[in-house]
Amino acid sequence: MSENASGAVDLGRGLILPNPVGLASGTAGYGFELDQLIDINRVGALYTKGTTVRAREGNPPPRVAETGGGMLNSIGLQNPGVDAVAAEYAPRWKGWAIQVIVNIAGGSVEEYVHCTTVLEPIDEVAGIELNISCPNIARGLDFGRDPVAAARLVAAVRAVTERCVIVKLSPNVTDIAAVARAVEDAGADAVSAVNTYIGRKIHRASGRSVLPLGNGGLSGPAIQPLALAAVAAVCEAVDIPVIGVGGIVDAASARDFLIVGASAVQVGTATFVNPETALQVLDGLRG
Amino acid sequence: MTADLSRAARETGEVLVVERLGGGLLELVARLPHLAATALPGTFAQLRCGQGTTPLLRRPFSVAWTQDDTCGFVFEAVGAGTRLLSELQPGDPLDSLGPLGHGFSVVDAGPVVCVSGGLGCAPFPLLINELRRRGVEDIFVLNGARTATRLYPASRFARPAVPVVAEATDDGTRGHHGFVTDLLGQALSSHPSALYACGPNAMLGAVMRTLVDSGAELPPTLEASLEAPMGCGFGTCLGCALPALDEAGSSVWRLCCTDGPVMAMRDVDWEGIGALPGADVA
Ligand SMILES: Cc1cc2nc3c(=O)[nH]c(=O)nc-3n(C[C@H](O)[C@H](O)[C@H](O)COP(=O)(O)OP(=O)(O)OC[C@H]3O[C@@H](n4cnc5c(N)ncnc54)[C@H](O)[C@@H]3O)c2cc1C
Ligand SMILES: Cc1cc2nc3c(=O)[nH]c(=O)nc-3n(C[C@H](O)[C@H](O)[C@H](O)COP(=O)(O)O)c2cc1C
Ligand code: FES
Numbered sequence: 001m002s003e004n005a006s007g008a009v010d011l012g013r014g015l016i017l018p019n020p021v022g023l024a025s026g027t028a029g030y031g032f033e034l035d036q037l038i039d040i041n042r043v044g045a046l047y048t049k050g051t052t053v054r055a056r057e058g059n060p061p062p063r064v065a066e067t068g069g070g071m072l073n074s075i076g077l078q079n080p081g082v083d084a085v086a087a088e089y090a091p092r093w094k095g096w097a098i099q100v101i102v103n104i105a106g107g108s109v110e111e112y113v114h115c116t117t118v119l120e121p122i123d124e125v126a127g128i129e130l131n132i133s134c135p136n137i138a139r140g141l142d143f144g145r146d147p148v149a150a151a152r153l154v155a156a157v158r159a160v161t162e163r164c165v166i167v168k169l170s171p172n173v174t175d176i177a178a179v180a181r182a183v184e185d186a187g188a189d190a191v192s193a194v195n196t197y198i199g200r201k202i203h204r205a206s207g208r209s210v211l212p213l214g215n216g217g218l219s220g221p222a223i224q225p226l227a228l229a230a231v232a233a234v235c236e237a238v239d240i241p242v243i244g245v246g247g248i249v250d251a252a253s254a255r256d257f258l259i260v261g262a263s264a265v266q267v268g269t270a271t272f273v274n275p276e277t278a279l280q281v282l283d284g285l286r287g
Numbered sequence: 288m289t290a291d292l293s294r295a296a297r298e299t300g301e302v303l304v305v306e307r308l309g310g311g312l313l314e315l316v317a318r319l320p321h322l323a324a325t326a327l328p329g330t331f332a333q334l335r336c337g338q339g340t341t342p343l344l345r346r347p348f349s350v351a352w353t354q355d356d357t358c359g360f361v362f363e364a365v366g367a368g369t370r371l372l373s374e375l376q377p378g379d380p381l382d383s384l385g386p387l388g389h390g391f392s393v394v395d396a397g398p399v400v401c402v403s404g405g406l407g408c409a410p411f412p413l414l415i416n417e418l419r420r421r422g423v424e425d426i427f428v429l430n431g432a433r434t435a436t437r438l439y440p441a442s443r444f445a446r447p448a449v450p451v452v453a454e455a456t457d458d459g460t461r462g463h464h465g466f467v468t469d470l471l472g473q474a475l476s477s478h479p480s481a482l483y484a485c486g487p488n489a490m491l492g493a494v495m496r497t498l499v500d501s502g503a504e505l506p507p508t509l510e511a512s513l514e515a516p517m518g519c520g521f522g523t524c525l526g527c528a529l530p531a532l533d534e535a536g537s538s539v540w541r542l543c544c545t546d547g548p549v550m551a552m553r554d555v556d557w558e559g560i561g562a563l564p565g566a567d568v569a
Contacts, residue, residue: 029523036292064518064526272519
């Protein structure tokens with residue numbers, strides 16, 4: 001691990017990340033904002049905002065709330081829909097060195113398959129990340145919690161794409177390793193773990209939840225030890241590459257994931273605090 | 288549409304002073320050459336509060352004024368982040384990401400009315416400075432606060448020449464006894480070309496309601512700087528949604544950080560804003 005910690009990572013099916021550091025889904029949009037703030041093409045991979053068949057408006061505000069060492073979000077998968085991503089965003093990725101992996105989400109197998117099919121002919125799309133773990137939409141976790149349903153979904157997507165398929169796992173399960181094994185058996189090329197942890201914050205003056213739907217997804221440094229344990233369990237369970245995500249703020253917290261067996265990492269919330277975090281992680285791993 | 292972030296940059300500046308203005312109001316002055324050179328009226332900076340992971344996220348602050356390579360911010364210690372800012376000492380580093388957001392459309396001819404509620408004073412010195420630079424002289428500031436000590440001093444809205452400032456306090460300790468919106472009627476009689484408002488979202492809604500109820504012709508430029516809790520401040524987290532109206536008048540979400548914080552008041556869904564919990568809920 002140590003001598004090659006910043007080298008290229010082969011995720012399978014021809015998807016080779018130039019380096020192991022990625023920008024996590026939902027924390028980098030479709031790349032166009034961060035492209036103006038950092039040298040985005042030095043980062044290995046961009047995992048886009050969760051994209052669905054139709055445009056989604058997202059949840060009512062407030063959508064974010066801070067907690068000790070972390071934040072809760074309830075964005076509700078606001079996105080322009082896969083057709084707009086294919087027609088308007090993908091052409092703008094032309095020539096980018098960063099590998100763009102489109103994160104897709106849906107409420108049924110058909111919706112995931114539809115999104116995958118729309119993206120299949122687009123050269124600028126380097127891979128697909130299946131979000132089976134969104135805590136902020138109705139039924140967002142249905143696939144992530146049930147190994148059988150997850151496997152059925154992955155097999156259906158596998159059947160319509162030659163691209164690298166990464167499955168984003170939910171930590172909000174009893175046995176994350178069982179889900180990881182099921183999606184590996186169903187043909188996933190890699191898994192990423194973890195999505196946010198279900199959490200809640202109470203506004204103490206009123207006794208009500210801060211977030212309108214009650215719960216949100218917890219991210220940031222507060223979850224790093226939890227994510228690390230989940231990723232370690234996944235690494236022990238599968239042979240396909242594992243991408244570690246959760247609470248990374250610097251090279252040291254990223255290296256922890258490589259030590260437990262991850263092949264690559266994603267930086268999420270820390271990008272909000274400092275847009276350069278992914279680059280600093282990369283430089284630190286090289287250093 | 289992707290936000291234009293071409294002016295934004297992260298820089299580590301240096302605190303020059305944290306001045307106590309009374310009533311809990313604080314003015315933080317820092318050497319931040321990039322921000323000072325590029326901030327436009329109504330834009331904001333995401334300031335890091337402390338070095339640790341709690342508080343984690345940056346906090347948004349309007350750029351109150353700029354002079355040479357320094358910037359001023361006006362705030363109050365309301366929570367963990369602002370408390371850390373209030374404790375900064377001269378020489379301490381200050382990490383800023385900015386300027387961010389869509390600012391005021393600055394008109395070239397007056398009269399202009401600026402309506403400030405509480406800490407809503409923050410963006411006005413920079414705006415007034417730019418209006419003056421464009422030759423606009425007839426600027427009326429309506430400044431409201433809970434009590435006299437919490438009124439941003441009239442002399443600080445613009446230097447050296449102070450604009451006309453009418454004050455209102457909820458408790459009557461200075462100026463008009465009542466809300467700043469009570470002063471709108473008279474200000475409107477000057478047929479302003481622009482009205483700019485900043486303050487808590489509920490106060491901005493009251494300004495809009497008062498304007499509409501007055502039956503007077505609305506100023507052609509009618510803008511407000513709104514607030515929302517922010518994750519990133521630069522358009523990627525989608526956390527700062529506010530209810531707005533699209534061209535057809537249907538309710539849509541707009542991002543406070545990139546579509547705003549300054550929005551045309553005609554395009555804001557004030558009913559939706561009124562239904563949101565107050566900022567302290569975050
Ligand atoms: C565009 C913009 C410009 C602003 N400019 C100023 C200014 O010039 N002066 C000033 O005093 N305040 C300003 N605010 C409000 C300021 O950002 C909050 O007072 C500050 O974030 C509170 O942080 P805290 O840690 O002290 O409080 P906490 O309550 O501990 O903050 C917790 C979370 O809630 C959010 N939050 C809390 N209150 C507000 C609020 N009123 N608006 C938005 N988010 C909030 C914070 O960002 C943070 O994520 C501005 C807000 C916005 C959106
Ligand atoms: C505001 C926000 C939005 C997110 N949106 C998505 C999403 O659309 N799809 C997804 O798979 N994960 C999403 N995530 C989860 C992140 O990709 C990541 O798994 C999680 O935040 C943990 O990493 P972190 O602690 O580094 O942020 C989102 C996270 C945040 C904070
Ligand atoms: S604060 Fe993140 S999109 Fe506005």
